[in-house]
Amino acid sequence: MLLAAIMLVPLALGLSYAFRDIELLNPFSGGFVGLEHFRAAWDDANFWNALRNTVMWTTVSVLLQFVFGLILALLRNTPFPGRGLVQALVFLPWAVPTFLSGLNWAWLLNPVVGPFPHWLFGLGLMSAPENILSDPKRALCGPIIAIVWWGIPFFAITLLAALQIDPARHLRGGGDRRSRQREALLLDHLAVPCAGHRHHIAVARRLGCEWAELIVVMTNGGPADSTQIVASYIFTQAFQRLDFGYASAIAAILLALLLAYACVVISLRQMLNKAMWRHGETRHTSAARNLLGLPLRGGRGLCRRRALPALLAVEGFGDAE
Numbered sequence: 001m002l003l004a005a006i007m008l009v010p011l012a013l014g015l016s017y018a019f020r021d022i023e024l025l026n027p028f029s030g031g032f033v034g035l036e037h038f039r040a041a042w043d044d045a046n047f048w049n050a051l052r053n054t055v056m057w058t059t060v061s062v063l064l065q066f067v068f069g070l071i072l073a074l075l076r077n078t079p080f081p082g083r084g085l086v087q088a089l090v091f092l093p094w095a096v097p098t099f100l101s102g103l104n105w106a107w108l109l110n111p112v113v114g115p116f117p118h119w120l121f122g123l124g125l126m127s128a129p130e131n132i133l134s135d136p137k138r139a140l141c142g143p144i145i146a147i148v149w150w151g152i153p154f155f156a157i158t159l160l161a162a163l164q165i166d167p168a169r170h171l172r173g174g175g176d177r178r179s180r181q182r183e184a185l186l187l188d189h190l191a192v193p194c195a196g197h198r199h200h201i202a203v204a205r206r207l208g209c210e211w212a213e214l215i216v217v218m219t220n221g222g223p224a225d226s227t228q229i230v231a232s233y234i235f236t237q238a239f240q241r242l243d244f245g246y247a248s249a250i251a252a253i254l255l256a257l258l259l260a261y262a263c264v265v266i267s268l269r270q271m272l273n274k275a276m277w278r279h280g281e282t283r284h285t286s287a288a289r290n291l292l293g294l295p296l297r298g299g300r301g302l303c304r305r306r307a308l309p310a311l312l313a314v315e316g317f318g319d320a321e
Contacts, residue, residue, distance in 0.1 A: 017248035024242040037249030046225055047250060050233040053140060057147075057229050064148045069155025076156065077163045094153035102217035105146035109133055133219055136226035143218050143227060147211055230254050 018037055023029040041047050072090055076083065093101070110131050111117040117129035132138040212231035215221060221228035221236055228236070230250065238247035 014248050015252055017244055018252045019249075020245050022243070022245040022248070024244070029245070033245070037246050038253070040246065041249055041253060046228065047230075047233065049225055050228045050230045053227065054229040054231075056140065057144060061144050061147045061151070064144075065151045065155045066159075068148070068152045070159050072152065072156040073159035073163055076160050090156065091153040093150050096150065098147075098150060098211055098214050099217055101150045102143070102146055102214040105142065105149070106133065106218045109142050109145075133227075134223055136224050139219055139223060139226045143215050146214055146218065150214075 019032060019034060021029045021031050021033045021036075076087055076090070096104075108114040108116050110133075111129040117126065117131065120126040121129040133142045212229065212235055215227055215229055215232040216235060219227040221232050231254070234247050234250050234254070237243050237250065
């Protein structure tokens with residue numbers, strides 16, 4: 001009850017601000033304005049620019065984190081001398097607060113104190129050692145580089161955990177053959193797909209207000225709002241322009257987008273699970289029926305309807321029916 005109050009009361013209060021005129025510098029504000037803030041957001045070019053930047057920021061950063069995280073997971077999964085030291089160094093960025101990470105990368109990309117612009121100029125990738133954070137066309141690359149560097153360890157850890165799940169090893173372990181096959185079947189259907197849920201969560205967090213401080217520290221949304229994302233735009237409206245009503249309306253729009261994304265992901269995963277069941281039915285139907293003592297009759301849908309629930313019940317996760 002206390003947890004629900006802590007979560008729901010601020011949410012309801014914030015949503016109520018979206019329909020009111022809350023400006024700290026205006027002593028006469030506070031009245032009900034209805035959908036005025038939402039109509040203003042629809043006509044706000046800066047909001048649409050922030051939304052486009054958010055999509056670009058999320059897509060590119062998550063894709064790069066997944067690729068480099070997979071490479072590191074494959075390397076980490078292969079034994080080699082000094083693997084423990086390499087693992088500690090690779091996972092070190094995750095221990096750095098995002099605020100400090102953004103500050104460090106802002107310095108590294110500054111040609112006055114940082115080496116990166118001079119290295120890029122020496123490689124012929126830049127015409128002059130300039131600060132890319134001051135170029136509206138390339139400024140978003142700076143925060144993307146910083147968040148990719150910071151977030152690679154998360155993807156590497158989750159992908160490494162998925163790579164190290166080996167259902168076949170349970171067939172080589174102790175216990176009777178029936179119990180080992182039951183454990184392998186459980187891992188085949190549950191353990192590996194669970195790794196993908198964390199990556200959907202990473203996308204949702206990136207779309208939401210996570211790591212907005214990185215943008216604020218590195219560029220503060222500039223130059224010319226070229227690095228402004230929705231989360232940092234909310235911060236700008238609320239704590240710089242002190243317009244909490246409009247900021248709450250944008251936050252409500254962002255919440256609706258996150259809910260829509262969650263619904264799409266859940267629907268796609270349900271469709272994928274059904275397809276996986278159909279694809280693996282021929283391979284697992286006989287094994288599941290033999291392991292779980294199910295009758296051989298009952299049609300093609302019997303294994304899908306009863307095999308996994310019964311298996312979960314055997315493993316102690318719930319009832320079979």
